[in-house]
Amino acid sequence: MNLQERLAADQVVFTAWSGVPDALTVEIMALQGFDAVTLDMQHGGHHEDSVLRSVVPVRHAGKHAIVRIPVGRFDMASRALDFGAEAVIAPMVNSVADARLFAESMKYPPVGGRSWGPTFGFARMGGTSQMDWLRSMNTATVSFAMIETRSALEDLDGILATPGIDAIFLGPSDFSIAWTNGAAINPTLEDMMEAVSDIAARARKAGKYAGIFVMDAAYTGRYVEMGYRFLALGNEQRCMALGAEALITGARES
Numbered sequence: 001m002n003l004q005e006r007l008a009a010d011q012v013v014f015t016a017w018s019g020v021p022d023a024l025t026v027e028i029m030a031l032q033g034f035d036a037v038t039l040d041m042q043h044g045g046h047h048e049d050s051v052l053r054s055v056v057p058v059r060h061a062g063k064h065a066i067v068r069i070p071v072g073r074f075d076m077a078s079r080a081l082d083f084g085a086e087a088v089i090a091p092m093v094n095s096v097a098d099a100r101l102f103a104e105s106m107k108y109p110p111v112g113g114r115s116w117g118p119t120f121g122f123a124r125m126g127g128t129s130q131m132d133w134l135r136s137m138n139t140a141t142v143s144f145a146m147i148e149t150r151s152a153l154e155d156l157d158g159i160l161a162t163p164g165i166d167a168i169f170l171g172p173s174d175f176s177i178a179w180t181n182g183a184a185i186n187p188t189l190e191d192m193m194e195a196v197s198d199i200a201a202r203a204r205k206a207g208k209y210a211g212i213f214v215m216d217a218a219y220t221g222r223y224v225e226m227g228y229r230f231l232a233l234g235n236e237q238r239c240m241a242l243g244a245e246a247l248i249t250g251a252r253e254s
Protein backbone atom coordinates (compact mmCIF):
# COMPACT_ATOMS: atom_id res chain seq x y z
CA MET A 1 0.00 0.00 0.00
CA ASN A 2 1.22 3.49 -0.68
CA LEU A 3 1.03 6.20 1.99
CA GLN A 4 -2.25 7.62 0.71
CA GLU A 5 -3.89 4.18 0.78
CA ARG A 6 -2.70 3.53 4.34
CA LEU A 7 -4.07 6.86 5.53
CA ALA A 8 -7.34 6.21 3.66
CA ALA A 9 -7.53 2.87 5.52
CA ASP A 10 -7.16 4.83 8.80
CA GLN A 11 -3.85 3.13 9.65
CA VAL A 12 -1.39 4.75 12.05
CA VAL A 13 1.78 5.69 10.15
CA PHE A 14 5.06 6.53 11.91
CA THR A 15 7.71 8.53 10.11
CA ALA A 16 11.32 8.97 11.13
CA TRP A 17 12.63 12.51 10.73
CA SER A 18 15.94 13.14 9.01
CA GLY A 19 18.01 16.31 9.21
CA VAL A 20 21.43 14.90 8.29
CA PRO A 21 21.79 15.35 4.52
CA ASP A 22 23.43 12.03 3.85
CA ALA A 23 21.90 9.01 2.09
CA LEU A 24 23.86 6.51 4.22
CA THR A 25 22.51 8.00 7.45
CA VAL A 26 19.01 8.07 5.94
CA GLU A 27 19.43 4.37 5.07
CA ILE A 28 20.06 3.52 8.73
CA MET A 29 16.81 5.25 9.75
CA ALA A 30 14.93 3.61 6.85
CA LEU A 31 16.04 0.15 8.04
CA GLN A 32 14.52 0.64 11.51
CA GLY A 33 10.87 -0.01 12.38
CA PHE A 34 9.42 3.22 10.98
CA ASP A 35 6.90 3.21 8.12
CA ALA A 36 8.40 6.26 6.43
CA VAL A 37 11.33 8.68 6.50
CA THR A 38 10.82 12.44 6.20
CA LEU A 39 13.72 14.44 4.77
CA ASP A 40 13.68 17.91 6.33
CA MET A 41 14.68 20.84 4.11
CA GLN A 42 13.17 23.46 6.45
CA HIS A 43 15.17 23.12 9.67
CA GLY A 44 17.20 20.03 8.75
CA GLY A 45 20.22 20.10 6.47
CA HIS A 46 18.60 18.38 3.48
CA HIS A 47 18.94 20.06 0.10
CA GLU A 48 18.02 19.14 -3.45
CA ASP A 49 20.98 16.82 -3.99
CA SER A 50 20.60 14.97 -0.68
CA VAL A 51 16.85 14.54 -1.28
CA LEU A 52 17.52 13.19 -4.77
CA ARG A 53 19.95 10.62 -3.33
CA SER A 54 18.15 9.84 -0.05
CA VAL A 55 14.86 8.79 -1.64
CA VAL A 56 16.68 5.67 -2.97
CA PRO A 57 17.52 3.92 0.34
CA VAL A 58 14.09 4.81 1.72
CA ARG A 59 12.33 3.17 -1.21
CA HIS A 60 14.74 0.20 -1.19
CA ALA A 61 13.79 -0.40 2.45
CA GLY A 62 10.12 -0.48 1.37
CA LYS A 63 9.31 2.74 3.25
CA HIS A 64 7.49 5.92 2.20
CA ALA A 65 9.76 8.83 1.25
CA ILE A 66 8.47 12.22 2.38
CA VAL A 67 10.02 15.69 2.08
CA ARG A 68 9.44 18.80 4.17
CA ILE A 69 10.19 21.79 1.95
CA PRO A 70 11.44 25.20 3.18
CA VAL A 71 8.86 27.92 3.94
CA GLY A 72 7.18 29.22 0.78
CA ARG A 73 9.33 27.09 -1.58
CA PHE A 74 6.34 25.49 -3.24
CA ASP A 75 8.45 24.93 -6.37
CA MET A 76 10.36 22.33 -4.32
CA ALA A 77 7.15 20.35 -3.76
CA SER A 78 6.82 19.17 -7.35
CA ARG A 79 10.59 18.71 -7.50
CA ALA A 80 10.48 16.38 -4.46
CA LEU A 81 7.68 14.40 -6.12
CA ASP A 82 9.69 14.27 -9.37
CA PHE A 83 12.53 12.70 -7.34
CA GLY A 84 10.20 9.95 -6.06
CA ALA A 85 8.78 11.31 -2.79
CA GLU A 86 5.21 10.18 -2.07
CA ALA A 87 4.28 13.11 0.11
CA VAL A 88 5.34 16.67 0.81
CA ILE A 89 4.95 18.64 4.03
CA ALA A 90 4.79 22.43 3.53
CA PRO A 91 5.56 24.49 6.67
CA MET A 92 3.76 27.71 7.63
CA VAL A 93 0.72 27.36 5.38
CA ASN A 94 -0.96 30.34 7.00
CA SER A 95 -3.75 31.17 4.56
CA VAL A 96 -5.95 29.79 1.81
CA ALA A 97 -3.67 31.61 -0.66
CA ASP A 98 -0.66 29.63 0.66
CA ALA A 99 -2.68 26.39 0.46
CA ARG A 100 -3.61 27.13 -3.17
CA LEU A 101 0.02 27.76 -4.15
CA PHE A 102 1.08 24.51 -2.45
CA ALA A 103 -1.68 22.48 -4.13
CA GLU A 104 -0.83 24.06 -7.49
CA SER A 105 2.71 22.64 -7.26
CA MET A 106 1.60 19.22 -5.93
CA LYS A 107 -1.15 18.25 -8.38
CA TYR A 108 -1.37 17.90 -12.14
CA PRO A 109 -4.28 19.55 -14.02
CA PRO A 110 -7.20 19.74 -13.60
CA VAL A 111 -6.57 20.07 -9.82
CA GLY A 112 -3.31 22.04 -9.97
CA GLY A 113 -0.60 23.14 -12.36
CA ARG A 114 2.22 20.68 -11.67
CA SER A 115 4.61 20.56 -14.61
CA TRP A 116 5.35 17.25 -16.32
CA GLY A 117 8.77 15.63 -15.83
CA PRO A 118 8.96 12.87 -13.18
CA THR A 119 12.45 11.93 -14.41
CA PHE A 120 13.66 9.97 -11.37
CA GLY A 121 10.33 9.33 -9.67
CA PHE A 122 8.75 7.48 -12.61
CA ALA A 123 11.40 4.72 -12.52
CA ARG A 124 11.77 4.72 -8.74
CA MET A 125 8.03 4.31 -8.21
CA GLY A 126 7.74 1.57 -10.86
CA GLY A 127 5.89 3.69 -13.44
CA THR A 128 5.05 1.93 -16.71
CA SER A 129 2.61 4.15 -18.59
CA GLN A 130 2.85 7.95 -18.62
CA MET A 131 -0.94 8.30 -18.92
CA ASP A 132 -1.52 5.97 -15.95
CA TRP A 133 0.99 8.02 -13.98
CA LEU A 134 -0.67 11.30 -14.94
CA ARG A 135 -4.09 9.91 -13.96
CA SER A 136 -3.01 8.29 -10.69
CA MET A 137 -0.50 10.72 -9.18
CA ASN A 138 -3.01 13.35 -8.01
CA THR A 139 -4.50 10.81 -5.63
CA ALA A 140 -1.34 8.77 -4.96
CA THR A 141 0.59 11.76 -3.58
CA VAL A 142 -0.18 13.36 -0.22
CA SER A 143 0.07 17.11 0.41
CA PHE A 144 0.38 18.03 4.09
CA ALA A 145 -0.26 21.70 4.88
CA MET A 146 1.39 22.64 8.19
CA ILE A 147 -0.85 24.36 10.71
CA GLU A 148 1.38 26.21 13.17
CA THR A 149 0.16 29.79 13.53
CA ARG A 150 -2.98 31.62 14.67
CA SER A 151 -3.73 32.79 11.12
CA ALA A 152 -3.58 29.15 9.92
CA LEU A 153 -6.04 28.25 12.67
CA GLU A 154 -8.35 31.10 11.63
CA ASP A 155 -8.24 29.92 8.00
CA LEU A 156 -8.35 26.20 8.85
CA ASP A 157 -11.70 25.43 7.23
CA GLY A 158 -10.65 27.22 4.03
CA ILE A 159 -7.29 25.43 3.98
CA LEU A 160 -9.04 22.08 4.50
CA ALA A 161 -11.49 22.88 1.69
CA THR A 162 -8.72 23.74 -0.80
CA PRO A 163 -8.69 21.21 -3.67
CA GLY A 164 -5.37 19.37 -3.74
CA ILE A 165 -4.73 19.68 0.00
CA ASP A 166 -4.98 16.11 1.32
CA ALA A 167 -3.95 16.57 4.93
CA ILE A 168 -2.84 18.92 7.65
CA PHE A 169 0.28 18.48 9.78
CA LEU A 170 0.43 20.26 13.11
CA GLY A 171 3.75 21.78 14.17
CA PRO A 172 3.30 21.86 17.96
CA SER A 173 6.45 23.86 18.73
CA ASP A 174 5.61 26.80 16.48
CA PHE A 175 1.97 26.42 17.44
CA SER A 176 2.86 26.81 21.13
CA ILE A 177 4.89 29.95 20.35
CA ALA A 178 1.90 31.38 18.47
CA TRP A 179 -0.54 30.24 21.17
CA THR A 180 1.40 32.04 23.91
CA ASN A 181 2.27 35.00 21.67
CA GLY A 182 5.98 34.26 22.03
CA ALA A 183 5.97 33.69 25.78
CA ALA A 184 6.74 29.96 25.65
CA ILE A 185 7.93 27.11 23.51
CA ASN A 186 6.24 23.99 24.76
CA PRO A 187 4.95 21.48 22.19
CA THR A 188 2.90 19.67 24.82
CA LEU A 189 1.39 22.77 26.45
CA GLU A 190 -1.74 21.50 28.22
CA ASP A 191 -3.54 24.77 27.58
CA MET A 192 -3.54 24.23 23.79
CA MET A 193 -4.51 20.51 23.81
CA GLU A 194 -8.18 21.25 23.21
CA ALA A 195 -7.24 23.18 20.07
CA VAL A 196 -4.85 20.39 19.02
CA SER A 197 -7.71 17.90 19.37
CA ASP A 198 -10.17 20.18 17.58
CA ILE A 199 -7.82 20.59 14.58
CA ALA A 200 -7.70 16.80 14.06
CA ALA A 201 -11.47 16.50 14.44
CA ARG A 202 -12.08 19.28 11.89
CA ALA A 203 -9.63 17.71 9.43
CA ARG A 204 -11.34 14.33 9.69
CA LYS A 205 -14.77 15.92 9.33
CA ALA A 206 -13.56 17.60 6.13
CA GLY A 207 -12.43 14.19 4.84
CA LYS A 208 -8.72 15.07 5.19
CA TYR A 209 -5.92 13.30 7.09
CA ALA A 210 -4.26 14.67 10.22
CA GLY A 211 -0.59 14.44 11.18
CA ILE A 212 1.48 15.86 14.01
CA PHE A 213 5.10 16.10 15.12
CA VAL A 214 5.48 14.08 18.34
CA MET A 215 8.11 15.74 20.52
CA ASP A 216 7.37 13.47 23.48
CA ALA A 217 6.69 9.82 22.55
CA ALA A 218 4.51 9.44 25.67
CA TYR A 219 1.89 11.62 23.93
CA THR A 220 1.52 9.28 20.94
CA GLY A 221 -1.55 7.40 22.23
CA ARG A 222 -3.28 10.65 23.13
CA TYR A 223 -2.73 12.06 19.63
CA VAL A 224 -4.06 8.86 18.04
CA GLU A 225 -7.17 9.11 20.24
CA MET A 226 -7.64 12.69 19.00
CA GLY A 227 -7.64 11.40 15.40
CA TYR A 228 -4.05 11.95 14.30
CA ARG A 229 -2.81 9.07 12.14
CA PHE A 230 0.47 10.38 10.70
CA LEU A 231 2.98 10.70 13.54
CA ALA A 232 6.49 12.10 13.13
CA LEU A 233 9.14 11.05 15.62
CA GLY A 234 12.37 12.80 16.53
CA ASN A 235 15.32 13.15 14.23
CA GLU A 236 18.41 11.01 13.82
CA GLN A 237 20.68 13.55 15.58
CA ARG A 238 18.61 13.04 18.74
CA CYS A 239 18.52 9.24 18.26
CA MET A 240 22.30 9.15 17.84
CA ALA A 241 22.88 11.40 20.84
CA LEU A 242 20.59 9.33 23.09
CA GLY A 243 22.10 6.01 21.93
CA ALA A 244 25.68 7.26 22.26
CA GLU A 245 25.04 8.71 25.71
CA ALA A 246 23.41 5.46 26.92
CA LEU A 247 26.38 3.48 25.56
CA ILE A 248 29.10 5.51 27.23
CA THR A 249 27.13 5.86 30.49
CA GLY A 250 26.56 2.08 30.60
CA ALA A 251 30.25 1.44 29.97
CA ARG A 252 31.38 3.87 32.68
CA GLU A 253 28.94 2.40 35.20
CA SER A 254 29.78 -1.28 34.51
Ligand code: 3PY
Pocket residue numbers: 091148170171172173174175187213
Ligand atom coordinates in the same frame (compact mmCIF):
# COMPACT_ATOMS: atom_id res chain seq x y z
C1 3PY B 1 6.92 22.50 14.88
O1 3PY B 1 6.63 21.85 15.90
O2 3PY B 1 6.78 23.73 14.79
C2 3PY B 1 7.44 21.80 13.74
O3 3PY B 1 7.63 22.39 12.70
C3 3PY B 1 7.76 20.35 13.91
O4 3PY B 1 8.41 19.85 12.84
Ligand code: MG
Pocket residue numbers: 091148171173174
Ligand atom coordinates in the same frame (compact mmCIF):
# COMPACT_ATOMS: atom_id res chain seq x y z
MG1 MG C 1 7.42 24.49 12.81
